[in-house]
Amino acid sequence: MPTYATLVDIDDRDVQNAQELASIWGEIKTEFEEHDSQLRHSYAVLGEYDFLIIFDAADREAAFKSALTLHRHGLEGKTMAIVDTDSFANLVDEI
Secondary structure (H helix, E strand, C coil): CCEEEEEEECCCCCCCCHHHHHHHHHHHHHHHHHCCEEEEEEEECCCCCCEEEEEEECCHHHHHHHHHHHHHCCCEEEEEEECCHHHHHHHHHHC
């Protein structure tokens, strides 16, 4: 399964408190599974973005649906395909 990362900015989201924000992760995880994706990790980030979300998706369509799920929950972000460095090194060696 391809892996994707989303850098999330919540500047525009009206969050009452940290617990409210934490409560949506369960909903997002369930919706990802409905789109044939799996939420692997989520991290709070210090800097330009607020969260980093890493997920696997069965295919590109599933990744798009998962990214739209985040958007629907008010989590604006940039989603991109990622490859772990060991796999990347193998790709480079093949060229």
